[in-house]
Amino acid sequence: MKTLALLSAAALTTTLLATPAHAAVTQWGACLPGQGVDPRQECTTIEVPMDYSAPGGPSVTLAVSRIKTARPEVRRGVLLIIPGGPGSPGLNRPSTLVKKLPQEVLDRYDIIGFDPRGVGKSSPVSCGLAPADLSLTRLKPYPDADGGIAENAAWSRRIAEACARNGGPLIRHISTRNHARDIDRIRAALGEEKISYWGVSYGTYAGAVHATMFPATTDRVVLDSNDDPDPRKVSRQWLANYAVGVEDSFPDFGVWAAARDSDYGLGADAAAVRKTFLDLAARLDREPLAWPGAKPEQLLTGNLLRETLLNALYSTANYPMLAGLMKAALNRAELPMPNQPEEAALQNTAAHAGATMCNDIEWPNSIARHEQQVKRNRAVYPLTAGMPVNLGPCAYWPFKPAEQATRISSRGPANVLLIQNLRDPSTPYSGALKMREAFGQRARMVAVDSGGHGVYLANGNACGDRTVTDFLVTGHLPARDRNC
Template identity: 70%
Template structure:
C-alpha cells in the first residue's frame, strides 16, 4: 500500500466541536452549518505556532445525514495578507491513509510568499486517519511488516502465504474495524471535503492534491464541479473506474522501471565509493543479484520488522528510496552494507500505532472503492507474468491483498472522471515517478479533457511542485494559483541543467 511508503507523524487536534449537516448526495441542497470555533493544535515537532485546529462532525453515512456522526480534524494557517486573500487552498494528502492535519505547518515553510498572501492553508486528517475517528484492524506485529503489508511473493514467486495473509487481514478488519471502516472511501472523502468547504463558509475551494490526493481531488471535481476554483493535481493516479486502486498498485511495476535508471546512473558515477558498476546496466545487475542472494541468505537486522534484510526487504526499500534523489545514498549504503554481510544501519521503523492506523485506513479505501478479484490462481498467473516482465518489483504490485476477501460489499460504484465542468484543473507530473508513473497520469489527463492542462517535468521522483520538479514547473503552478494563468496547451518542462 502506497500510504506506507511515506509515513509522517500523527497529530491530535485539540479544539472545540462544530456540527456539520452535509447534503445526502453530491447534488443535493446543502444545509446551513455552524461557523468553526478554532483553537490551538496539540503540540508536536514541526507544528507552526500560527496553525489553528478545529473538529467538525460529519455523517458516518452521507445517505443518512441525520444519523451517526464522526470526527473530522481540520487545521489552518490564515493568509499573511488578508487584503489580498482569494480564499482557501486545501491540502489533500496522499496515501490513501496518510495524515494531513499538519500539512499547513509543513507547506507554509515551502510555498512562495505570493501564494501565502492569497490563501488560507487548510489541512485535514481524512476520515479514519489520525485525529479523524481513527480506525485499526488490530493486526499482529508480524502482519505489520512492510513485506506483508505490501504483498511481496515468496522468493520463488509462490503466493500461498500472501493468500493466507489476505484472508487473515480481512478477517481482522471485519472483527476489529468497526462501523467507521465500512464508510472509508474516496467518495466519502470528497463529501467530507465539501463539508469542510461549507463549514469554512467558502463558495469555492482551491486545492492541491498529491499522489492519492489527485484521485480524491479529481473525484471532488467530478461530484462538485461548480465548487472548484483553482485545482492543482500533483503526481497523478490512473483514474480508470474499472480498476481504481488495482491500477495504482500495478503501476508500481512501471514506475520503478521508469525511475531506477536515475539511481543506477547516480551510483555508476560513484563506482569508486560503492562498487556497483560503472554504468547503469551494471548497477541494475548488481541490485538484482544482491536481492537474489538475500532471498537465500538474509542478513540479521535487529530492531527491524522483520528482523532481517532479505531480498524482499531490499526490494521494498527501493520503493521509498526512489521517491527522491535524497534517498539514493540511503539505498546505496544499505546495498553496500548487505554486500559486505553487515553491519546494517539502524532501522527506521515507524510506531506501531501509526502503522495500525495507516494500514487499516489504506485497506478500507482500496477495498471499499472497487471490487477486487478473489481467485488465487488468477493472482498467481498475474504475479508470474509481472515477475518476468518487471524483475525489480518481483510481482508484488499485482499480488493478492485483503481486498480479495474484504468482508463488506462495495456500496457505491467508482466515480468516472469526465470533462464535464469548468476548465480550471492543472496537472503536474514527473516523467519518472516510481509510484504514479507518467503512463497513468496521461489517463487522468485524457479523462479531464478540456477541463485540464498538464505540465510534464523531465525529472524523477514522487511529488513535483516544490519537491522533485524544477523551476519551470514550479513557476507554472505558482502562476496558476496566484493569477489563474495556465498554459494554453500542455507543457513540457525540460530537465534542469546540472
C-alpha cells in the same frame, strides 16, 4: 518523503458522535503542540455524516487546521492540502508548507490542512493487526522468494477478517467518494463558496473525484503526481503501476550510483548497478541477513530490499541510504539502522488504506489467476518481483462497495492543472496521461523531466514550479500542455 517507512500517521483516538453535520466553524484554537508545528497554525473540528446516505445518523470528527494569510486585503480564499496515501495525515501540512510555498501564494490563500476520516485525529480506525502482519513486505503483497502466493492468500484473509472484526462501523464508510464529500463539507464549514486545493499522489484521485462530483464549487485545482483514474480498476491499477514506475525511475538511481562507484562499489554504469541490485536481491531471497533493530522484521530479505528501493526512489535525497544499505549487504557488514514508523501509525495507515482500496471497488479473488499474473509480472518487471499484481486483503473483503467508482469527467470549468514527473516510481507518467485524458478540456498537464514522487516544490524544477505558482496566483491555465 518515505525512506524505509511506508507511511506515517498519528493514531490518536477520538469519538464517533451523533450530532448534526451542517454546522459552520465558529471557533479556532491552538493545535496540540508537536515537532514542527508553526505557532500560527490553528485547529478546529467539524462533524460529517459517517454514512452520507443516512445523514441523520452517527457522524465522524474531521480535524482541520489553517494558517491564515497575513494579507487579507489580497486574499482569494482557501487552499486545501489533500494528502496522499490512502492513509496519510494532513493536519500539520500547513506548518510544513508555509516554509516552502511562495509568498505570493501565501498572500492569497489561507492554507488548510486536515486528517481524512479514519486518519490521525479524525476518528481513526484500526484493524488490530498482529505485529507480524505489519511488516513492510506484508503491507505490500510481495510473493515468496520462489514466486509462490500461498502466504499472501493466508495473510490477506487474516487481514480482511481482522478489519471486519475490529474496524468498527466506520471501516465500511471509508471511500474516496465519501472523502470527496468530506472535502465539500470542509469547504462549507469554512464559509467558502468555492475551494482551491493541491492534491498529491492519492490526493490527486480524491481531488479528481471531488472535482467531478462538485464541479461548481471548485476554484483552482492542482493535481500533483497523478493516479490512473480507470473506474474499472482504480486502486488495483495503482498497485500494478508500481511495476512500471520503478522501472521508469531506477535508471536515475543507476546513473547516480555509477557516478559514485568508488564510494559504494555498485557498478560503473547504470546497467551494472541494475545487475548488482537484482543479484543482491536474489541472494537475499536465499540467504537473508540479520538486521538488528528492524521490527517486526529481523531479517533483510530480498523483498525488504525491493521495498526499500521503491521508497528510496521517491527522492534523490534517499539515494545514499539505499546505496549504503546495498554496500553493507554486499560486504556482509553491519547494516544501517532502519527508519520505521511506530506500530500505532502503521495500524492506522493499514486500516485506512485497506478500507479505501477495498471499498472503492471489488477485487478478484482467484488464486490461480493471481499466480499466473505474478509469474508473468516477475519476468517482465524483475525489480518488483510480482508484488504489484499479487493477491491482497481486498480479495477477501467482507463488505461490498456501497457505490460504483467515479468516472472522472470533463464536464465542469477549465480549472485543473496536472503536474507530473516523467519518471515517478509510484504514479508513473503513463497513468497520469489517463487522468489527463479523463479531464479533457477541463485540464492542462505540465510534464517535468525529473524522477521522484511529488513535483511542485519537491522533485520538480523551476519551470514546473513557476507554472503551478502562476496558476494559483492568477488562475490562468497554460494555453496547451507543457513540457518542463
